[in-house]
Every structure is written in structure tokens, then in C-alpha cells.
Amino acid sequence: MKREHAWRLFAAEYNDSMQEIKSEGEMMPSYVVSPLGAKVNRLFIVGVLTDVEQVSEGGDFVRAHVSDPTGVFTLYSGQYQPEVTEKLTMIDVPAFVAITGKSRAYIPDDGDRLYASVRPEQIVEVSNDVRDRWILDTCKRTKERIEAVKEALQMASPESSELQKIGYGTVLSEGVSYAVKMYPQIAVNRYIDMVKDALQYLTEGPKAVEFSDTLESLPSEDDTDFSRPSGKATAPQMVESGISEDQEETVLAVIRACEGDDGASWDMITEKCEAEGLDADTVDEVLNALMDKGLIYEPVLGTIKTT
Numbered sequence: 001m002k003r004e005h006a007w008r009l010f011a012a013e014y015n016d017s018m019q020e021i022k023s024e025g026e027m028m029p030s031y032v033v034s035p036l037g038a039k040v041n042r043l044f045i046v047g048v049l050t051d052v053e054q055v056s057e058g059g060d061f062v063r064a065h066v067s068d069p070t071g072v073f074t075l076y077s078g079q080y081q082p083e084v085t086e087k088l089t090m091i092d093v094p095a096f097v098a099i100t101g102k103s104r105a106y107i108p109d110d111g112d113r114l115y116a117s118v119r120p121e122q123i124v125e126v127s128n129d130v131r132d133r134w135i136l137d138t139c140k141r142t143k144e145r146i147e148a149v150k151e152a153l154q155m156a157s158p159e160s161s162e163l164q165k166i167g168y169g170t171v172l173s174e175g176v177s178y179a180v181k182m183y184p185q186i187a188v189n190r191y192i193d194m195v196k197d198a199l200q201y202l203t204e205g206p207k208a209v210e211f212s213d214t215l216e217s218l219p220s221e222d223d224t225d226f227s228r229p230s231g232k233a234t235a236p237q238m239v240e241s242g243i244s245e246d247q248e249e250t251v252l253a254v255i256r257a258c259e260g261d262d263g264a265s266w267d268m269i270t271e272k273c274e275a276e277g278l279d280a281d282t283v284d285e286v287l288n289a290l291m292d293k294g295l296i297y298e299p300v301l302g303t304i305k306t307t
Contacts, residue, residue, distance in 0.1 A: 004029055004041040005171055005291060006100055008138040011047075011071035012194050013038065017116045019182045020105045032103040032116050035186045036145035037152075037176030040103040043118065045073055046126060046134035049097045052088050064088050066097060069135060069198040074117045076104065084120050091125060098126045098134070124302075132202055137288065139195045146191055148172055152180045153188075243282075243289050250276050251286045255296060255306055263305035 013034050021031040021039070029041045047068040055063050061078040062085055077085040091097065101120040107113070148168050152158035158180045163173035180186065254272045258264045266287070273283045287304065290296045296304050 006042040006044040007038050007040045008044055008134065008141050009034060009036075009038050009040070010138055010142065010194060010198065011045075011066075011068050011073045013070075013142065013191060014040070014043070014073065014116055015071055017105075018114050019179070020107075020114060021178070030103075030105070032105050032114075033175060033178055033182070034145075035179055035183050036142065036149055036188075036191060037172060037179040038145060039171060039175035039178065042100065042102055042121075044098070044100050044134075045118070046096070046098045046131045047073070048131075049088075049091055049093050049095050051093055052091070054089075060085065062088055066099065068138075069201040070194050075099070075101070075120050076117055077120050081120065084123055087123055088120070091123075096126050096128055096131050097123055098130060099123045133284075135198055135202055137284070139199055141288075142191065142195050144168075145172065145176065146188055146195070148176045149180060149186060149188060152176050153186070243286055247278060247282065247286050248290060250278065251283060251290065252295065252306065255304055259305050263303040266302050266304060269304060 013036055014032070017032045017034045017040075019033040021033060023030045032040045034040065045066060045068065047066040050065050050067050050072070052062055052064040055061050056078075060082070061076070064075040064077070066073045066075060075088075077088055079085075099118070099120050100122045101118040104117045104119050106115045106117065108115075148163060151166065151168075152163060155162055158177050160170070160173040160177040163176060164170060168176070251269065251273055254269055254276065255264055258268060258272065269287070270280050270283045273286075274280065278286070287296065296306050
């Protein structure tokens with residue numbers, strides 16, 4: 001079975017999710033679909049672990065919360081993840097943590113709304129620098145989803161194939177196509193503000209110059225029309241990722257050369273790619289793009305292997 005992509009998205013977008021694609025067969029994945037088209041089976045989050053609460057008498061089922069600049073993720077871990085459950089209870093809060101986990105959706109009997117949570121698979125304590133890098137990366141990915149939704153809302157028929165024709169990946173195109181059909185309204189301006197607020201959170205420190213380009217490249221609310229047109233869609237512009245095939249091939253070659261049986265560490269890959277003439281930011285972007293394409297994955301947090 002293909003390993004599912006681990007999405008980077010902020011808590012506010014994830015918690016706004018109201019749609020679920022349920023599995024139709026045994027061992028088939030289910031998805032929580034966000035308003036911006038993140039089709040989430042797995043997700044990667046970094047934030048502040050603020051509390052861990054035992055919700056069963058034996059202590060083998062816990063609820064925890066992880067905060068990012070936009071809101072709070074709710075985590076549930078139990079007897080099927082004993083190592084993660086124990087690790088959660090051992091961390092002194094508050095602490096910066098990185099978590100890879102599965103999406104979970106709960107709809108009460110009255111069917112009023114969907115509640116999205118996370119079942120953690122891996123958790124490690126990290127530095128605030130790792131948290132800052134995750135915020136920036138998540139801002140970039142959210143911006144891409146915003147732009148994809150804008151394009152879809154201007155299409156007379158927002159099909160996945162049409163989004164792929166203008167440069168968006170298969171996974172994102174499928175999610176965005178589903179979202180614009182299933183959500184009666186998508187408050188895109190709210191998510192533009194969310195990204196700007198998250199970036200502003202970072203630009204209050206010494207990294208302002210590094211983040212300013214991303215902040216300035218966000219679409220303007222005044223220039224944005226998010227209503228579905230009834231007429232024929234105008235031809236949108238091709239999406240430019242800024243990553244060349246040569247860069248992707250260079251990074252893939254480095255990973256294959258040093259991954260062995262257990263994979264290669266993110267830092268080792270970055271170091272060897274820098275020796276090939278790629279800067280660290282470019283390496284990060286290429287690694288994320290290769291994950292989106294399903295060419296590499298993270299068997300362990302911070303470790304990369306080819307598929």
C-alpha cells in the first residue's frame with residue numbers, strides 16, 4: 001500500500017474541516033478534507049505541547065494539545081500506541097514537539113459537525129528553530145492551497161484534471177476539486193490573514209528578512225474574488241514552483257547514495273547537497289516537493305528514504 005503524504009497545515013485550517021472521505025474497503029485510508037483542499041490521512045505538525053491529560057483510569061489513554069500560531073491541535077493516544085502514549089506522559093510541558101500522526105474524524109450522533117483530531121505515530125522534542133522552520137514551510141504550503149482554490153473557484157468545472165493541467169500536483173488537485181464542490185463557502189480571505197499572522201509571529205524576531213518575501217507574495221484581499229462564476233473560466237497562469245528537474249535529480253541522487261537500509265538523515269542530505277551547489281533552503285523545498293510526488297518518505301522523523 002502506498003505511504004500517505006504527511007500534510008503540513010495549521011491548526012485553524014485543520015479544525016475548520018467539515019468533510020470526510022471514508023474508506024470503502026478493509027485497510028483502505030480515510031481522509032479529513034480541509035476547506036483549502038488538504039486531503040489528510042497523515043499530517044506533520046510542530047508546536048508547543050501545552051498539556052497531557054489521562055482520560056482513562058489505567059492511564060493508557062491520554063488527550064493532549066499542541067499549539068501553533070493559529071490554534072490548537074487535539075491529540076488522542078491509547079493502548080495501540082503504547083510507546084507514544086508513554087512518551088507523551090513523560091514530556092515536561094510546555095515543550096516544543098514535532099509529531100507525525102494520523103487524522104481522525106468524529107461526528108456526534110446528532111450529526112451537527114465534524115471534530116478533527118490527531119492520533120500521534122511519532123513524537124520528538126525539538127528546538128524553537130525547528131518550530132520556526134515548520135511555520136514558514138506550512139505558510140508556503142498553505143499559500144499554494146489558497147492559490148489552487150482561487151483557480152478552482154474561477155473554473156466553470158473545477159475538476160482535478162483541469163488543475164493538473166495548470167501545474168498543480170495530483171494529490172492537491174484532487175483535494176481542492178473535492179473541497180470546492182463540498183464546501184458551500186470557503187473563507188479564503190480568512191486563511192490569507194491566518195498566514196500573514198503566522199508570518200508576522202516570526203517576523204517579530206531577527207528572521208524578518210528571511211520571511212519578508214513570503215509575506216509580500218501573498219495575494220491581496222482587495223484583488224481577490226472568491227465567488228464561483230457561472231460563465232466560462234478564464235485561462236489561469238501556470239504555477240511556477242521554482243524547482244528544476246536537475247535540482248530534484250541532484251537531491252534524489254544524494255539520497256540514493258547515502259540512504260542504506262535505514263535511510264539518510266535530513267541534515268546529512270542537506271550537507272551533501274550543499275557540496276553539490278544547492279543552498280539549504282533549496283534543499284528543503286526540493287525534499288518537500290519530492291515527498292509531495294511520492295518519490296521519498298520519512299520512515300522516522302528527520303530520516304528520508306526513497307520509495
